Amino acid sequence: MRYSEMFLPTGREVPSDAEVISHQLMIRAGMIRKLISGIYSYLPLGYRVIRKLEQIIREEMNKAGAQEVHLPMVQPAELWQESGRWVHYGKELLRFRDRHDHEYCLGPTHEEVITSLVRNDVKTYRQLPRNLYQIQTKFRDEVRPRFGVMRCREFGMKDAYSFDVDEESAGKSYEKMFTAYNNIFNRCGLKFRPVEADSGSIGGKYSHEFMVMAESGEDAMVFCEKCSYAANLEKAEVACPEKKIIYEYDFLPLEEVHTPDVRTIEEVSAFLKVMPQDIVKTLIFNADGQPCAVLIRGDQEVNEIKVKNYLGATELELASDEMILKATGAPRGFAGPVNIEVRVIIDYSVIDMVNFVTGANKENYHFKNVNIGRDFNIEAFADLRIVEPTDNCPRCEGNTQFVRGIEVGHVFKLGTKYSKAMKAEYLDKDGQEKIMIMGCYGIGIGRTVAAAIEQNYDENGIVWPMPLAPYHVIITPVNINEKDIMKAAENLYNSMLAEGIEVIFDDRDERAGVKFKDADLIGIPLRIIIGQKNLLQGNVELKIRKTGENKLYSLQEIVQQVKQVIAQEVNSTIAVS
RNA sequence: CGGGGCGUAGCGCAGCUUGGUAGCGCGCCUGCUUUGGGAGCAGGAUGUCGCAGGUUCAAAUCCUGCCGCCCCGACCA
Structure with a gap:
């Protein structure tokens, strides 16, 4: 393409x-423009990158035996009512009515549609397993869109859904997708890791996230330095500590102390002159409308996701002042486990504690020397807290490392969550009606592109890995008013086109500096500079964007040389897989 | 949804406190010079100052309401 004819506003x-x-560079490089908050247009350069990624995804999905479909983005309320998500999905689901006053939503994901499709046309085990995927625009009415294309409301996503006869077969489908995802992100030239994750509102019991390593990432993950354990911070387990033997004769007498206006751990700690780790924090949660007390050591933080999963709750939030007052008989800041009427669950961190401090469920009072068993009973200890850097690996006791990343893919074992609710059934060999086992597998398209930039840029702009580069080469004649230069450039451009090389010909009447800056900014991996001095020797210069490496080649050999470098770099990323 | 900030030319911003009819840099257009890392000189175009009311002889500036955008938090793939 001739630069002079391109719509490429840098x-x-x-x-x-x-x-x-990534957001800054995508705008500066003329890849995207914002329409409104969380909704972006892709310009030609940006869209080419999107299509490169989509192509890689298609190839790997097809290779893994999945088949491409295209499902509607507008979906009827009935389907969502059937799965139960019309109520549970919340405000992210954009709902609207048509002229007949029928209710619809814009698809934030497609479990309902795909399940309804498959249940109508798949009747027997002979038709299973199946894996269907699509690349579609999704809409999720995000509370706060941010980071450009990374977290937006309208976004492209590849989503695949597998249907199997039983758990074992479903496990194989999951493995296939897991492998396909590794291949895809390897081919993109990204540094990434699959990590164990919580499955969120999509549902299901088992899932992995594919995280691209980046400091700017929204997610934190924990890795074990010794074994292969890797998990999202919100999922990462804390091993149950070995319980020490506690002797009742160590128990000191329970003591109620006056603590006027002393509510937070810091205040209690300062007022009673005890360490935060000698205090037990009692948090009252509202779990689907029911109050529940969670006990944890004063210096640690509760992981709400773990609490939610432990309780099997759909909605979980910190209780309102009103609920706290009702549940504990005291205002916020004085809750404790002694003589409390609500369900109490307790984190492992409290397991070995004796003679600790808690709220007294009475305004302006705390208890000292509280002890489990003597002063209150509990239902069980559980892993309910957020992992800390000092925690060891829950699998092998190795040291852990905290890293940040961007979630670009997520694979789930859904089980029968949707197939059961929506009656996706088949007849097995014995003529028995069985429920299909599902899996779902997503990749955020725009987000992956943004993540690729977060990992590949320098002070001059984007540095595309070859497989995602919108063009592989840019030809830069240093001065278009020099006839020899332009003639050589035109010839070279035509030979490259003839060879099927994806090339930009910067034929603009701009100073060399401007062209160099633009070429760097948009991140084209290879640049061929045609200047007077080298041309007199019959040479042109090949500059590698990534390394800054500079080499002279004759006009005769440059095309083959470039072809070779491109082939090598596209292949090398495949070879890893 | 809570807290904070912003809205003035395509982009980045000043002007607002103390009302007097809009400016700077980049970009854009024309000409000359220049031509290997975002050139120089000269000339030029471009604004319902987010929207709607109000106060005033007079509003970008003051007041009220609304809208939009960004940041932090809560939430989330």
Whole structure:
């Protein structure tokens, strides 16, 4: 493509509303423009990158035996009522009515549609397993869209759904997708890791997230330095500590102390001159409308997801002042487990504690020397807290490492959550009606592109890995008014087109510096500079964007040389897989 | 939804406190010079100052309401 004819508006200024580097660069490089909050247009350059990624995904999905479909984005309320998510999905589901006053939503995901499709046309075990995927625009009415294309409301996603006869077969489908995802992100040239994850509102029991390593990432993950354990911070387990033997004769007498206006752990700690780890924090949660007390050591933080999963609750939030007053008989800040009427669950961190401090369920009073068993009974100890850097690996006791990343893919074992609710059944060999076992597998398209930029940029702009690069080569004649230069450039451009090389010909009447800056900014991996001095020797210069490496080649050999480098770099990323 | 900030030319911003009819840099257009890392000089175009009311002889500036955007938090893939 001739640069002079391209719609490629590059910018020197950093847009004031772009926070992360990928967002800034995507705007500056003329890849995207914002329409409204969380909704973006892709310009030609950006869309080419999207299509490169989509192509890689298609190839790997097809290779894994999945078949591409295209499902509607507008979906009827009935389907969502059937799965129960019309009520549970919440405000992220954008709902609207048509002229007949029928209710619809914009698809934030497609479990309902795919399940309804498959249940109508798959009747027997002979038709299973099946894996269907699509690349579709999703809409989720995010509370706060941010980081450009990384977290937006309208976004492209590849989603696949597998249907199997039993758990074993479903496990194989899951493995296939897991492998396909590894291949896809390897081919993109990304540094990533699959980690164990919570499955969130999609549901299901088992899932892995594919995380691209980046400091700017929204997610934190924990890795074991010794074994292969890796998990999202919100999922990462804390091993149950070995219980020490506690002797009742160590128990000191329970003591009620006056603690006027002393509520937080810091205040209690300062007022009673005890360490936060000698206090037990009692948090009252509202779990689907029921109050529940969670006990944890004063210096640690509760992981709400773990609490939610432990309780099997659909909605979980910290209780309101009103609920706290009702549940404990005291205002916020004085809750404790002694003589409390609600369900009490307790974190492992409290397992060995003796003579600790808690609230007294009475305004302006705390208890000292509280002890489990003597002063209150509990239902069980559980893993309910957020992992800390000092925690060891829950599998092998090795040291852990905390890293940040961007979630670009997520694979779930759904089980029968949707197939049961929506009656996706088949007849097995014995003519018995059985429920299909499902899995679902997503990749955020725009987000993956943004993540690729977060991992591949320098002070001059984007540095595309070859497989995602919108073009592989840019030809830069240093001065278009020099006839020899332009003639050589035109010839070279035509030979490259003839060889099927994806090339930009920068035929603009701009100074060399401007062209160099633009080429760097948009991140084209290879640049061929045609200048007077080298041309007199019959040579042109090949500059590698990534390394800055510079080499001269004759006009005769340059095309083959470039072809070779491209082939090598596209293949090398495949070879890893 | 809570807290904070912003909205003035395509982009980045000043002007607002103390009302007097809009400016700077980049970009854009024309000409000359320049031509290997975002050139120089000269000339030029571009604004319902987010929207709607109000106060005033006079509003970008003061007041009220609304809308939009960004950041932090809560929430979330």
